[in-house]
Amino acid sequence: MLLANKHILLGVTGGIAAYKAPDLVRKLTAQGANVRVVLTKGAAEFVSPMSLQAVSGNPVHHTLLDPAAEAAMGHIELAKWADLLLIAPATAHCMAKLAHGLADDLLTTLYLATTAKVVLAPAMNQQMWKAPSTQANLSILQQRGVAILGPADGEQACGDVGVGRMLEPMDIVNQLTTSTAQVLQGKKVVITAGPTREELDPVRYISNHSSGKMGYAIAQAAVAAGAQVELVSGPVTLPVPAGCAIHRTVSAQQMHAQVMHSVKDADIFIATAAVADYRPKQVAAQKIKKNNDELTLTFVKNPDILNDVANLPDAPFTVGFAAESENVEAYARKKLASKKLAMIAANDISQPGLGFNSDRNALHVIWNGGDKKLPTGSKMMLAEALISLIAEQYNKS
Template identity: 55%
Template sequence: MSTPSGSRGNAPRRILLGISAGIAAYKSAQLARLLKQAGHEVRVVMTDGAQAFITPLTLQALTGEPVRTSLLDPEAEAGMGHIELARWADLILIAPATADLMARLAHGHADDLLTTLCLASDADKAMAPAMNQAMWRQPATARNARRLADDGWRLLGPDSGDQACGDVGPGRMLEPEAILAALSAPVERPAEGVRVVITAGPTREPLDPVRYLSNHSSGKMGFALAAAAAALGARVQLISGPVALPTPAGVERFDVESAQEMHDAAQRLAGECDLFIGCAAVADFRAETPAEHKLKKREGEDTLTLRLVKNPDIIAAIAARADRPYVVGFAAETRDLATYARDKLERKRLDMVVANDVSRAGLGFGADDNAALLLWREGDTTGQVELPPQPKIALAEAVIRQALAQLADDAD
């Protein structure tokens, strides 16, 4: 069995650099140069489309090795060249990896030299996705990314920002320096074998066919938790309310609308998970009977009376199961943060609470940063740590690591 990509740290490696068709291919020249400077042996394989963006001669000059471009090269294949290359490499790195290439690899295609090498090699495998933001957000791309991660591919990125087409969003290839740093860092997967279920985003409770009750949750924190857990090696299932966010790589996603739909999905998935994180901002109430047709304003009526009923308490229902997993809840408060968080921990029989002060400017709902107070059970006492303001993805990793630590303590 091959070791995880990057697990050899800075030791010299035999790296097969695959380049597929994308404008980000121009970065591959700098990446090849950096890999060589770091002491690695580098050989390059280019798809037909990649040669429209950068020439093989450029990569040959940078690596000092011939560049392979065709599976049907009579001279190279006289000695089964593609098998020789597959055996030579101890790391296959594809940068950029387009949506098309990801799809072909995810489905086991071997219709050109690069995909054939990938199937024929037992080497570690990593790729840096690069595509338009809309393509990265597509469910098909998310499914392919999950399948590739399950097959042992390490996904580096993508980054988010300005794109060559003029769009802004996720899909940019990581910069060469970031790819080199990721490959040089040891891969740590403390959540290997842990199954995690996470709820994220708001719920929508219909009042009539065109109106609903909801809240300001963007889903960013829940999605960051899912991304962090997957990056640490967990198998992650994400139950998401209606949000405009791409599915994190390696995460299985279930889309729901209402609190009842989220409750049903959570109950269905929680029975076999080790860690359940209720991060969604679930509506407390719903209309008792949503109107069949659009509610109309009536002359002379200045008020509208709605009869609301309570929604199921998802996190409490999971905590009350006989086969309960380790349960982490979130508490979004505007005052007395520690008091309300501790009350929620006890009242709902949770194992941990992540409390946010959503009244703080620039943090919480819709923001890219967040801060949190973590409270958890330690026998008859309560453990506590305060996490300062930081990007949600960094905060998410800290939360996941703390939950994993407590889960391990409980197992002992």
């Protein structure tokens, strides 16, 4: 995203990282952005409105009902003015209010009233960041298209060490200026996501821990990049990203059939789904009874979706995923070569708090002649970085 001449509404909330706000404003304006600042009551305890007005060159806004604003509807005026709503720092309290639609001050009202892209740079104690309620709110916001920058890992003001620090102002600006933009404008992208289920009997099935969060985040990032996206999803409970066509499947065979139909005119295929390698040779017509101490089942191989797409005569640019618990890079490179993929994204599922069912991940993206490590971050942030890499390599090919 080019920031020159962009209207950026910077929301500053009540965390110690608010002291970085003047520096952030200066770095945004140095990129040519026009910045207006909205200060919450708590933020005003950490940084003064006068300092932010001095560096932005615009009045600082902090009152929901401002008689000086146009017909006392300043929040609507600001909401329409903004090209980007950036909240930095975004506290746990702020994220909770945004996630649940509370609008009790100017900033939260602006969030509901604006159609601009929304970006949060969270900042809080490491334990607050890890709290299930915060992670649930994070997931809600990401599913609604809110981009998350950070937080970073390191020493915090309270003395704790961990994930929760707000990114440095220059890092925030760099991430904003290297967003995906419309790099896939007009391209058709097919993405698989989630697990598959293989029936054993009318009651039971075998599956895996995939939540579909990575695939859904990639679909959202691809839409934001201008692509026409078809999402082939296994059974998950996630909301469908706005702008995606959805094809719901259950078994590996169903997913294979849908993918082979969808990729006929696709430019890019991204396989994030955790597809079962095997299925039962026979599915019992009735519930299997617990009559014996041991149960023997025979399994047969499922079709290899990724391999079949990559080896089509007119194959799309094919991107695979490798979720491994050991020798991650070695296995990923072997898969890249053996399946004739254009690119592969490897992740270590043995790392606590990353991968399956988590909102965070880390990826090692590998292609013929190059690779790049995407450090630990939210799956939405990784999805945007991955889409940028895919677009770059696709255009080279």
